[in-house]
Amino acid sequence: MVALANIGLIPRPVHPTGVWSWLTTVDHKRIGLLYGFTALAFSILGGIESLIIRAQLAAPNQSIVSPETYNSLFTMHGTTMVFMVVMPAGAAFFNYMVPLQIGARDVAFPRLNAFSYWVFLFGALLMNFSFFVGAFPDIGWFGYAPLTTNEYTTTGATDYWLLGLQVMGIGSLAAGFNFAVTILNLRAPGMTLMRMPLFTWMTLIVAFLLILAFPPLTIALTFLLFDRFFDMNFFNVSAGADPLLWQHLFWIFGHPEVYVLILPAMGIVSDVLPTFSRKPLFGYPMIVFAGIVIGFLGFGVWAHHMFTTGLGGWASAAFAGSTMVIAVPTGVKLFNWLGTMWGGSLRFKTPMLFAVGFIAMFLLGGLSGVMHAVVPVDTQQQDTYFIVAHFHYVLVGGSIFGLMAGLYYWWPKMTGRMLSERLGKWHFWLMFAGFNITFFPMHFLGVIGMPRRIYTYDADQGWAALNALVSAGSLVLTFSVLLLLVNLAISLRRGEKAGDNPWEAPSLEWATSSPPHHYNFAVVPTVRSRYPLWDEEANVVEPPPLPPHEEPHMPSPSYWPLMLAFSIVMLAVGLLIWQWHALIGIGFIVVMMVLGLRSIYGWVYEPPAVEAPAAVHAHT
Amino acid sequence: MPRPTLIRPTLLAVALMAIAVGMAACTSPLTTFEPASDAADRILSLYILITVAASIVGILVLGAMAYILIKFRARPGRKAQQIHGNNKLEIAWTIAPILVLVAIAIPTMVWIATSSSRAVADDAILVTATGYQWWFEFEYEGLGPDGGTLVTANELHLPVGRQVAIELRSVDVIHSFWVPALIGKTDMVPNRENRLEPFVPNEIGEFWGQCAEFCGVAHANMRFRVHVESLADFDAWVAEMNEQTRADPEPGSAEARGKRVFEVLGGCAACHTIAGTAAAGRIGPDLTLFGERTTVGAGILPATDENVRAWVSDLRSVKPGARFMPTFADTLSEAQIADVVTYLKSLRVP
Numbered sequence: 001m002v003a004l005a006n007i008g009l010i011p012r013p014v015h016p017t018g019v020w021s022w023l024t025t026v027d028h029k030r031i032g033l034l035y036g037f038t039a040l041a042f043s044i045l046g047g048i049e050s051l052i053i054r055a056q057l058a059a060p061n062q063s064i065v066s067p068e069t070y071n072s073l074f075t076m077h078g079t080t081m082v083f084m085v086v087m088p089a090g091a092a093f094f095n096y097m098v099p100l101q102i103g104a105r106d107v108a109f110p111r112l113n114a115f116s117y118w119v120f121l122f123g124a125l126l127m128n129f130s131f132f133v134g135a136f137p138d139i140g141w142f143g144y145a146p147l148t149t150n151e152y153t154t155t156g157a158t159d160y161w162l163l164g165l166q167v168m169g170i171g172s173l174a175a176g177f178n179f180a181v182t183i184l185n186l187r188a189p190g191m192t193l194m195r196m197p198l199f200t201w202m203t204l205i206v207a208f209l210l211i212l213a214f215p216p217l218t219i220a221l222t223f224l225l226f227d228r229f230f231d232m233n234f235f236n237v238s239a240g241a242d243p244l245l246w247q248h249l250f251w252i253f254g255h256p257e258v259y260v261l262i263l264p265a266m267g268i269v270s271d272v273l274p275t276f277s278r279k280p281l282f283g284y285p286m287i288v289f290a291g292i293v294i295g296f297l298g299f300g301v302w303a304h305h306m307f308t309t310g311l312g313g314w315a316s317a318a319f320a321g322s323t324m325v326i327a328v329p330t331g332v333k334l335f336n337w338l339g340t341m342w343g344g345s346l347r348f349k350t351p352m353l354f355a356v357g358f359i360a361m362f363l364l365g366g367l368s369g370v371m372h373a374v375v376p377v378d379t380q381q382q383d384t385y386f387i388v389a390h391f392h393y394v395l396v397g398g399s400i401f402g403l404m405a406g407l408y409y410w411w412p413k414m415t416g417r418m419l420s421e422r423l424g425k426w427h428f429w430l431m432f433a434g435f436n437i438t439f440f441p442m443h444f445l446g447v448i449g450m451p452r453r454i455y456t457y458d459a460d461q462g463w464a465a466l467n468a469l470v471s472a473g474s475l476v477l478t479f480s481v482l483l484l485l486v487n488l489a490i491s492l493r494r495g496e497k498a499g500d501n502p503w504e505a506p507s508l509e510w511a512t513s514s515p516p517h518h519y520n521f522a523v524v525p526t527v528r529s530r531y532p533l534w535d536e537e538a539n540v541v542e543p544p545p546l547p548p549h550e551e552p553h554m555p556s557p558s559y560w561p562l563m564l565a566f567s568i569v570m571l572a573v574g575l576l577i578w579q580w581h582a583l584i585g586i587g588f589i590v591v592m593m594v595l596g597l598r599s600i601y602g603w604v605y606e607p608p609a610v611e612a613p614a615a616v617h618a619h620t
Numbered sequence: 621m622p623r624p625t626l627i628r629p630t631l632l633a634v635a636l637m638a639i640a641v642g643m644a645a646c647t648s649p650l651t652t653f654e655p656a657s658d659a660a661d662r663i664l665s666l667y668i669l670i671t672v673a674a675s676i677v678g679i680l681v682l683g684a685m686a687y688i689l690i691k692f693r694a695r696p697g698r699k700a701q702q703i704h705g706n707n708k709l710e711i712a713w714t715i716a717p718i719l720v721l722v723a724i725a726i727p728t729m730v731w732i733a734t735s736s737s738r739a740v741a742d743d744a745i746l747v748t749a750t751g752y753q754w755w756f757e758f759e760y761e762g763l764g765p766d767g768g769t770l771v772t773a774n775e776l777h778l779p780v781g782r783q784v785a786i787e788l789r790s791v792d793v794i795h796s797f798w799v800p801a802l803i804g805k806t807d808m809v810p811n812r813e814n815r816l817e818p819f820v821p822n823e824i825g826e827f828w829g830q831c832a833e834f835c836g837v838a839h840a841n842m843r844f845r846v847h848v849e850s851l852a853d854f855d856a857w858v859a860e861m862n863e864q865t866r867a868d869p870e871p872g873s874a875e876a877r878g879k880r881v882f883e884v885l886g887g888c889a890a891c892h893t894i895a896g897t898a899a900a901g902r903i904g905p906d907l908t909l910f911g912e913r914t915t916v917g918a919g920i921l922p923a924t925d926e927n928v929r930a931w932v933s934d935l936r937s938v939k940p941g942a943r944f945m946p947t948f949a950d951t952l953s954e955a956q957i958a959d960v961v962t963y964l965k966s967l968r969v970p
Contacts, residue, residue, distance in 0.1 A: 066940060067837050067838065067940050068940075071834075071836075140834050144793075144833075144834070146794070147793045147835065147836060151792075152753075152792065152793050152836060240811060241811065242811055242812065243809060243811070244809060278700035279701060279703065280702060280703070280704050282706075283706070283710045284704065284705065286705070308796060308804070308806050308807050309807045309814075310788075310806055310812060312736065313733060313735075313737070316732050316736070317728075317729055317733075320725070320728050324721040325721070327717060328717050328718055331714075332713065332714050334681070335713040336705075338681075338684060338685055338688060339703075339705070339706070339709070341688045342688055343692060343703055344692050344700040344701070345692065345693075345694045345698045345699065345700040346689065346693045346694055347694045360682060363678060363681055363682065364678060367674040367677060370670075370674060370721070370724070371670050371671065371674055374666055374667075374670045374724060374727075374728045375728055375731065375732055376663045376666050376732075376735070377663065377666055377670055378804075379804025379806070380804045380805070381652075382804075382805060382832065383796065383805070383833060383834075447651070447652050447653065448648040448651040448652070448653070449648050449649070449651050449652060450650070451798075451830055451831075451832050452834070453834040453839060453840075454839065455840050456841075457840070458920075460649070461648055461650065462647055462649070463648060
């Protein structure tokens, strides 16, 4: 076996620092940071896209961008924010925090974890690479057939879109399995399911949602791939296809995806509120159960995205009903959060401000969501700015505010340094104001008839004043995000030292040092209560750092996850080459398959850890 | 630290709402607040019901939250009460939203049941609306010559007070038929036969329609108009549309020269129909009685001579991405285009 393992052409990486150490890391904390920085970088890209959109719509009949460019911008803004910002930002936190919260040294499959990240990154880069070969995709983030078929989309950008999404989906599936197994199997002694922090609970639910929701998208994208590359007829209407097939598959993925985006934020808020209210979560079992119910029901509401497609009375009634039902567990969560603050001693540090902002904004997004369940009302509001307002309240006022609460809450743990409270409060209030100035008027634009996805409108359509207000709000929102970046930079350079538990929080991640050792806990803690750091009898005390020779053995870095992810994205590139020249494409695909198989082989026969280079040297 | 309350954002939100409501009151031709049919009336009353319900819930919960945030803010000497939950309370706030939702679900289900089973009246106007990238075609069943089909494009004429039943089709990608004043939207999906709930326009006027499903480059410019008119006006329009022998324009006039360009020199007739003349193309929009239209380019520009000329000369300068129709500035002289415009504008109900 050892001989087989050593077939590798390149020696196994062992560097603890430098670029190679990041490229080959399998440490969940480093992977979490990689996800976080990637999300931040893409959020700047997605933000710029939205600012150009707002510039174009600030006044009637503008031509700052062409209609083709405008369509690309809203397509990539949506795709980027969903798949390359909010999802990886959630992944950043669940990578970094879940093993710490459950008292584990790493995730169950550290190399698979690295693979998830790289395959996600490469998929995202592949999609964005379309910009350099012509134009961004311009078919909407939802890519409705038959607009995406060769007959109606002549540019190749759609191929980049579907291949990029397909590749990123592999990363999401792998992460889903990894975190389900990690949370179910690697909990510290005494950490029963009903003692887990809520963020870990919501991550567990998200893991199952990823596992169950991505296959329908994979199938839909595969059909589209076969249509576009091999002239098949899944969505070819002139061959009799029913284009609603795409919509059903897409939204069976798409609605659970909404909960993939919001549940991590709900988990963060459920951890932040007790810490800053100085009391336990109100109705912990109900909040957990409500999360599980939302996860299940999330698979039964997809056709409310399709009320105007002519589903017929029975289907409309069923999906209107299920959509109303899913509001119940959501309401339960919200009331329990209010119950958590009731009777507390509320400390309004920045994480708490964002958590409270989350509750208020998510409430508004939830209420406008219930309005859409009223089918007749939806027939007027579908595909108008009312919908745009609704889902930005859910995904920005909800997800992003929740993620911001998490960032301010856990940044000291991740970096060992505090963020400025003063800048943080400015950030919160400006973001809160900017967000509401940007998105609240969109409700009114919707009910006075402004459709989505239009690159222009006339002065006599009566939408100019509100659009100017919305565009002004987007500048305030942008400025608040710049304040965040300044705050992060200052903190990294000269932020106040954080200490292990600056917020006096109750969960295990605060028991270890800030930032944590690469092995997380010197001694795996034993847990005796739901709030181990608050419960004096059950207090967890982390011993001082271990001397190097006593450090626990952690999995060594590996090239193979990176190589395998690379070969997978290159298979997708091979298809693009095949379009241009069949033989070269096939040759390229064969080479990449060999590389991929070699990577799997190397991965399988790689021992979990190598000894440190110094030790190797001493033996020879 | 400053007194941490939610008063500031709440005031801000209220102020913003007031401004926004004020602005929304300015009329928009696509507003959902000025219904002109029985169907749109019903939707608006449901909209008001759900909006009031949602606003009450929102204000109550936000109010409770503001109270909590102020009352329980950290102060010297305050100890947080270590409560873990309260079963009765939690059951109560599970049941409360259920009751609110049932109250909303009942009218929703009643609407679904009645609107999806609403019968088509015997004297209903039957229309098939078809979406093309990026314009609309309307076919009236039985109103054409000899009980056949009457075809028009981009401007739908309807008599006030008569039920209309519209079938929706698409020949290419998915479009959506939406006239907020008359009826909520329903998608036009290729290979599917969707139907709008039959409705009765109850007000005379010109109403704006818009494609509401993203359908490609010129989606924003895929609009249409509905003219709801008196029965007499509607009948006159139908009769003139069906006129099979249209008198030729006076020889030598601009109209006559324009007709010749339209039918022969420019080749327009290969794609467009003008009933009662030699023009019988079926690729582009039907142009019979074009002079009666208030817009050109699928509802995007007022049909002034200048705009029609701009359209014929170089349609992609006003509707980027438009398919098929050539840029006639390349092949026809300015005078010829002007003649075509004069001819088209002369096609009116006498």
